[in-house]
Amino acid sequence: MRYISTRGKAPTLNFEAIVTSGLASDGGLYVPETIPELAEEKIQSWKGLSYQELAVEVMLPFVDECLDRDALTKLVNKSYSTFRAPDVAPLKKLSDNTYVLELFHGPTLAFKDFALQFLGNVLDYVLDKRQENVVIVGATSGDTGSAAIAGCQHCKHVQLFMLHPFGRVSNVQRHQMTTILSNNIHNISIDSHFDDCQDMVKSMFRNGDFIDYPLVAVNSINWTRIMAQIVYYFYAALQLGAPEKPVSFSVPTGNFGDIFAGYIAHRMGLPINKLIVATNSNDILHRFFSNNDYRKTGVDPTLSPSMDIQISSNFERLLFELYNRDGASIERLMDDFSTSGKLTASDEVMTKAQQLFDSAKADDNTIRSVIRSTYDDNNYITDPHTATGIHAARECHKDNTPVIVLSTAHPAKFPDVAQEVLNITPPLPEHLNDLLDRDEHYDQLPNNLEKVKSYITEKLQ
Ligand SMILES: *Cc1c(COP(=O)(O)O)cnc(C)c1O
Numbered sequence: 281m282r283y284i285s286t287r288g289k290a291p292t293l294n295f296e297a298i299v300t301s302g303l304a305s306d307g308g309l310y311v312p313e314t315i316p317e318l319a320e321e322k323i324q325s326w327k328g329l330s331y332q333e334l335a336v337e338v339m340l341p342f343v344d345e346c347l348d349r350d351a352l353t354k355l356v357n358k359s360y361s362t363f364r365a366p367d368v369a370p371l372k373k374l375s376d377n378t379y380v381l382e383l384f385h386g387p388t389l390a391f392k393d394f395a396l397q398f399l400g401n402v403l404d405y406v407l408d409k410r411q412e413n414v415v416i417v418g419a420t421s422g423d424t425g426s427a428a429i430a431g432c433q434h435c436k437h438v439q440l441f442m443l444h445p446f447g448r449v450s451n452v453q454r455h456q457m458t459t460i461l462s463n464n465i466h467n468i469s470i471d472s473h474f475d476d477c478q479d480m481v482k483s484m485f486r487n488g489d490f491i492d493y494p495l496v497a498v499n500s501i502n503w504t505r506i507m508a509q510i511v512y513y514f515y516a517a518l519q520l521g522a523p524e525k526p527v528s529f530s531v532p533t534g535n536f537g538d539i540f541a542g543y544i545a546h547r548m549g550l551p552i553n554k555l556i557v558a559t560n561s562n563d564i565l566h567r568f569f570s571n572n573d574y575r576k577t578g579v580d581p582t583l584s585p586s587m588d589i590q591i592s593s594n595f596e597r598l599l600f601e602l603y604n605r606d607g608a609s610i611e612r613l614m615d616d617f618s619t620s621g622k623l624t625a626s627d628e629v630m631t632k633a634q635q636l637f638d639s640a641k642a643d644d645n646t647i648r649s650v651i652r653s654t655y656d657d658n659n660y661i662t663d664p665h666t667a668t669g670i671h672a673a674r675e676c677h678k679d680n681t682p683v684i685v686l687s688t689a690h691p692a693k694f695p696d697v698a699q700e701v702l703n704i705t706p707p708l709p710e711h712l713n714d715l716l717d718r719d720e721h722y723d724q725l726p727n728n729l730e731k732v733k734s735y736i737t738e739k740l741q
Contacts, residue, residue, distance in 0.1 A: 281342050283310040283503065286600040287467035287614070288607020296346040296406050298675060299399075299504050300414055302485050302497035307391045308610065309597055310503050316341040318549040323523040325459055326514065331368035334518075335511045338548075342507050346406070355405060358399040359520040361506075362387050364432075364709060369512045371396075371519050376657050378673055380666070381516045388456050389690035389700050390586070391538065392427035394512065395505035400431030400438075402504060403496070415493045415690035415740065416440040417484050419477035422453035423586045423689070425467075426707040427669070428498045433462040439493075441466045441736055443477040450585075451716065452693055452708070467722035468732065468738055474507070475579070475590075476727050483729060490733050491740060500537030501593055509541035510548070514685075520682045526551035528683040532558045532665040532672035533565055534587040536594035537721045538686065543598060546636065559674035560584045560647070565592055568623075569639035572630050576621040583644045583664040583697050584688045586689070592618075640672035647671070651701045661706050664697045 283298045284290075287308030293301070298310045326334055327486045335356045336349065343352060365385035372380045386393025406415060414655055418428055425442045432440045442457060446469040447455075458467050470477050488495040488684050500506065506608070529552060539555055546552040554681045559566045560582040567573040579590045596614060603626070606694040617623040642650065650667040654660050662670060677683045691698050691706035699705050704716040708715060725731050 281344060282313040284313050285310060285701070286596050286607060287611040289611075295343045299402055299406055299502070300494060300496050302495065306611070307614070308607070309501050309594070311501075311597055311600060312342055315544060315547045317547070320523045320549065323514070323518070323549060327518050328738055331511070331515055334515055335360070335508070336342070338514055339507055343434045347473075351373055351405070355398065355401045355738050357581070359401050360481065362397055363393070363738070364711070369515055371516050372660075373620075374654070374660060374670075377677075377682050378670075379516070379682060379685050380660070380662075380687045381512060382687045383512065384663075384675065384687060384693070386427070387430040387711075388423070389693045389712075390423045390425040390427060390511075391625055391686065391688045392423050392453055393430065393506040395500075396427040396431035396498065398431075398508040399504045400428075400496065403432070404435040404437055407435075413439070414496045415491055415736070416496045416498050417736070418480050418498050419442075419443045419474065419481045420449070420457075421445070421474045421585055421588065422449040424499060425449075426453055426456035429457050429460050429465050429467075429641050432498075433460050433465055435464060438496075439464050439466070439740060441468060441739075443468045443470050443732070444480060445469075445474045445477055448473060450694065450696075452695070455715050455718065455720065458722045459715065459718035459720065466736075468735065469722050469724045470732075472727035478725075480729050484733065489620045490537065491737060493740070506530035506537055506541050506544065506594070506597075509538055509627055510545050513552075514550055515546035516684050517545075517552070520633060520684070523551055526553045526636060526681050528554040528556060528677060528681050530556040530558055530561055530669045530676070530683055530685045531578070532669040532686065534589045534592065534686050536565065536592040536598065538688070540594045540597050543553045543601070543636070547601075552558075552636070553679065554638050554676065555636055556669075556672045556676045556683070557637055558668040559639065559641045560587045560668050561641060561643040562588050562590070563641040564590070565595070566639040566641040568595075569633060569637050572625055573623075574617075574623040576617075583647050583694075586665055587668065599625070602632055612666050633668055639674040640675035642668040642671040649702050650699070651697060655702055661691045661692050661698055661702065661704065662687065663691040665689050665694075
């Protein structure tokens with residue numbers, strides 16, 4: 281499999297090259313040159329496979345030039361051995377036609393572990409083979425940072441610098457990042473908010489020559505992350521009768537990475553009736569899917585901080601598909617968007633989008649009431665991100681196909697809401713019992729790009 285850019289002008293790369301890169305050189309995102317289409321019998325033959333076995337089958341066509349079945353199997357087994365649930369991603373019935381896919385049994389209690397445990401292992405495998413070292417720089421509002429650090433803490437060929445906004449990530453999230461003692465992990469707390477951290481990272485990627493190592497991105501512009509997430513769509517749907525019977529998915533969405541993996545699963549042949557985009561009150565995606573109104577506004581802090589986004593980076597990958605993979609159209613649309621802050625799709629594209637996608641938004645009060653009613657009706661405590669997914673499933677789900685809500689975080693990762701609404705503090709899983717008592721290690725820096733850069737260059741000496 282080769283990979284092409286959504287803007288059509290960057291060189292075509294193989295899997296190994298896209299694992300260790302960020303944005304394409306033309307500003308686009310890498311996507312597979314073709315999407316493998318699977319016969320129904322093939323998907324049928326996957327029934328009953330373990331999560332790990334299924335992961336190998338689903339991912340092999342995307343990596344075949346660089347990893348053979350044996351190598352991929354080893355990386356998959358290693359990546360999911362750190363999950364606490366024996367079946368990795370348990371599917372639970374919430375009510376008659378509604379299910380919850382619990383994606384929070386990894387080391388840092390959010391679905392991002394699915395991709396980042398795997399990415400850490402793949403990176404080290406590829407870099408070991410090439411005898412190369414890389415530097416990862418990232419910005420986090422909480423979940424990406426903890427999952428990336430957990431995924432890379434044992435990488436011999438990676439130095440990781442993670443910027444988080446001082447005082448603006450939750451206590452649990454900060455401890456998950458700062459209590460990891462590996463020499464290759466560097467936490468930097470910036471005296472500012474998340475957007476400033478993100479801007480500094482972006483400008484380091486634009487001018488990466490301040491260090492002598494390649495810079496690698498671990499946010500979901502990295503295709504490896506999307507690829508690893510395709511697996512659980514198959515895993516859940518197969519348990520509910522696919523490929524003979526279709527299912528729908530409701531996905532708490534921010535940067536559109538998770539739900540884009542569902543879109544790829546659909547294109548590979550998994551029968552999905554609806555992909556429901558759940559947003560919080562930062563609803564640019566809901567406005568697009570309901571009203572063709574993709575317009576940049578400010579970001580409001582909400583109870584579901586990992587979905588507090590202004591624009592959605594992976595949305596470009598969907599547009600590329602909806603515009604029949606015409607890179608020139610995407611370049612024009614994205615250029616217009618960056619000057620005007622607004623993007624309007626053609627009627628034809630909207631019709632196509634709405635055939636598969638639906639959407640709903642949940643503001644903070646709705647999130648509270650969903651947490652309340654899910655506890656009262658189903659005796660189930662849900663985190664505030666998953667609550668947006670449950671809400672969207674209720675709003676949009678009109679037929680009798682089963683709907684699977686992706687549960688993206690463990691309720692103990694965001695305990696304040698459950699405490700407020702239910703008067704219950706969900707306990708941390710045992711391996712994190714003493715998390716808040718562990719020693720923290722991080723350096724605090726001002727919101728100043730040059731200072732951050734010299735911090736990084738000094739650490740690399
Ligand atoms: C990152 C995250 C999301 C949003 O996922 P995207 O792939 O950015 O759409 C939702 N919920 C939680 C808990 C997250 O950490």
